[in-house]
Amino acid sequence: MSGLIKSSIARKIAMALSGFFLVFFLLFHCTVNMTSVFSADIYNQFSHFLGTNFVVQALMQPVLVFGIIFHFVMGFVLEIKNRNSRSIRYTQYKGGTNAAWVSRNMIISGAVVLAFFGLHFYDFFIPELIHKYVQSHPEDPTRYFPELIHKFQNPVRIGLYVFSFVLLALHLWHGFASAFQSMGVNNKYSPGLKKVTQVFAIVVPAAFIFIALFHHLNGH
């Protein structure tokens, strides 16, 4: 079993599993956010439930934070290890002739998404923690939608948000399908599965961008 923890294949599988977990979370997050376009009440109810439910707060949230940190740390560790496996670089290397840009530059798209996570934590997660646990404000189930609208008024923030989700789309374009290959799934259904993952890679980030632009434009 020790190989299953330390080997190069184990690292691939760990990246794939954490990636699947984050993909699932992304879909869930997108679904909750999308309710804000249709109904402020439903969005408030979802947010209130997620923000106050013990299981979500005490169990699921730490798992999520761990999953995010693990995926990013592992990604950077692998990048450093992989760079070290070729100390002397080629004078001429035409990587674009045999592999797509997105697949060769997951570290760039990943780093941008990580920077976005920093902004997102600064915008939502940390204020939420301060609101609940430091300032100990009484819970107001209607506060979430106005807070969301307020955050989406700054055009610079909207620009960063859109840029980050374009990079996330690129990251998912390769990463989602790649996770299946890492898990050993490569058969007659793989071309179809790849199409599904590519549709996901476009639709979900596009939905996040739509939500941001919708509230930005309607808030003015």
Next chain:
Amino acid sequence: MKLNLKIWRQNDAKSKGKMVQYPLDGVDGDMSFLEMLDVLNEELINKGEEPVEFDHDCREGICGACSLQINGEPHGPDRKITTCQLHMRKFNDGDTIVIEPFRANAFPVIKDLMVDRSAFDRIQQAGGYISVNTSGNTVDANAIPIEKEKADDAFNAATCIGCGACVAACKNASAMLFTSAKVSQFALLPQGQVEATDRVLNMVRQMDLEGFGNCTNTGACEVECPKGISLENIARMNREYVSASVKG
């Protein structure tokens, strides 16, 4: 055809190498790439200079000895060929051609364009074999029924010539395509089942020990492989590895 060659020159594994320019005239379009290098070496020898060291053997795309990163691609611009099968008609008069050794820490340069690919041998030795009773009552392999699809997949995996283009093409210098082909050719056949668990564990362990990078599924290896070894083999090896780890 007149060419401007930029070739990596390095005296031995320990010395520092550099790119050196060689103008070369009279190159025929029907020459193979290796024949073009032969012409260059004859010129260098006639001038009393050290010829360029490069690997070659069969010169018909079977042995996998000829390596070379040509203009940024393993085995040059064509697909599914080795360097000995690359012809000079693929280049134009006046072209500059950059020729480098395959680069990976696991493939140290021996001299000039020649690299040490014995890391592949050690991976093979770690488990790329089956034990057969040869005491006189050996069963004919053809006596065991094997479904056509599996036999074809095993054969395709076995066509890997161990040239190292997969490592050279991969941005991570990963050897997963090679190792997975060598695992798959036995994993698919009944004769390979006896040692299946140890084989995949030992070969992957050896691959990691040699210092190859991690696979990130870019697919560059599959594109540059002269024998068209498929990424399906890597997926199969991953499955075999997980299964063997749980069992073993």
